Amino acid sequence: MTILLTGGTGFIGSHTASVLVEAGHNVVLLDNFSNSSPDVADRLARITGERVVLVKGDVRDTPLVRDCLEQYACTSVIHFAGLKAVGESASRPLDYYASNVQGTISLVQAMNMTAVRSLVFSSSATVYGVSQYLPYDEKHPTAAINPYGRTKLHVEEMLKDLCDSDPSWRIACLRYFNPVGAHPSGLIGEDPQGIPNNLMPFIAKVASGVLPEVNVFGTDYETPDGTGIRDYIHVMDLAEGHLAAVAYLERNAGWQAINLGTGRGYSVLEVLRAFERTCMRTLPWVAASRRPGDVPTSYANASKAAELLGWRAHRDLDDMCASTWRWQCNVAGKAT
């Protein structure tokens, strides 16, 4: 199959590309490089031994997307392109709606023009909002509490309406929990510009001496050690989940929302200690006030992905830290 990956040189996109190519698929990466680098394509070629097609462009350029789908005879799409910082979305909501909602409308219009109607959408557990019960399963009420989460929820619901209107569509909305880690080669990984918002890349920069200490946002939550609990999932497990979703859509039409998580939560301090074991140095941290919008605990009921996709995460927290550290020491921050 030939699969178009929008946002394909980004963190999740590039790892998914490596897994798809190694599974024998052809991939076309479409990216505007607003939060990634074109040289990811070269590093992917070093990993897989295959050249990938790289197209510079924005998913909101509907004619460009249509031409890509036709020129490369794409059979399905995985849609990663979008803005994804929760805090930033509160200060730039219009940019988030333009990028995430308008971008998806443009994409599915181009897909409709070319009769490509198999779509995996990069969604997020953020759509669940504050938990009414845990672990989150796909039946949990959705109630996003920030503009970023609302854009993901609007897109999910728009895609469901599309499937209800035309049974030829095949759509899987994958609700990611907390993607972390890097490819075992150390050649691709999470490379946020500036000061990382997310915990794991922030810890990695403290471990490498780039940042002085970790600020632990809240030590008074109702959790065993008082710090926030999240379901961290290795990006390679996540990538394999996308491969399984593409295969599922070859056999099944309709709309599905599917959690991609491990079903296990770790606290901030547990992650910090795991990283200390990896880098073999003590990591300085300070207790800081809670971050607005954070929930105390979030972790997945991952049984639907196992039943529907035949997929489960299998890499553990030490794998996540070790691969992050290898990436941080090799390339992160130095990538052109």
Ligand code: WQD
């Ligand atoms: C994890 C835990 C923080 C940084 C976000 C998005 C989600 C997804 C993943 C896009 C929390 C604590 C963090 C720090 C800290 N992104 N923390 N000090 O907020 O769970 O999820 O990223 O899809 O949609 O919401 O991830 O890594 O920011 O935070 O103490 O410097 O680490 O309070 O408990 P989060 P995170």
